[in-house]
Amino acid sequence: MMSWLMLAGAIAAEVTATLSLRASEGFSRLGFTALVVVGYATAFGLLAAILQRGMPVGVAYGIWAASGVAIVALLGHVIFGEALTVPMVAGIGLIVVGVLLVEFGRAA
Numbered sequence: 001m002m003s004w005l006m007l008a009g010a011i012a013a014e015v016t017a018t019l020s021l022r023a024s025e026g027f028s029r030l031g032f033t034a035l036v037v038v039g040y041a042t043a044f045g046l047l048a049a050i051l052q053r054g055m056p057v058g059v060a061y062g063i064w065a066a067s068g069v070a071i072v073a074l075l076g077h078v079i080f081g082e083a084l085t086v087p088m089v090a091g092i093g094l095i096v097v098g099v100l101l102v103e104f105g106r107a108a
Contacts, residue, residue: 003053007060010046013039014068019075062102070095 017039024032043064050060070092077084 003050003055006046006050006053007055007063010043010050010064011067011071013046014043014064015071015075017043018068018072019079022076022080056106059102059106063099066095066099 017036020032020035020039023029024036027033027036047060047064051057073082073084073088073092076082
């Protein structure tokens with residue numbers, strides 16, 4: 001259970017860092033630049049700890065990366081007004097299905 005909470009934290013940190021990268025305007029905004037550094041360091045630190053606890057790398061990294069892509073796309077639309085087209089929403093749906101298949105496939 002703790003590994004899953006740590007994975008959620010790693011995803012949140014990575015999403016925060018990526019959105020801050022966009023908001024930093026080429027690292028010209030110091031506060032957002034600091035969030036980029038802290039967010040990515042936290043995300044990779046948590047991911048390393050999860051792997052050390054025994055979660056398979058394919059599961060941990062797959063869920064971390066795919067969830068991050070989907071959440072950043074959705075929040076990029078909400079926060080920055082970036083495009084979110086029907087094909088993009090379909091792609092996010094496929095990411096969700098893929099993450100579920102990776103997790104359920106692990107148990108099979």
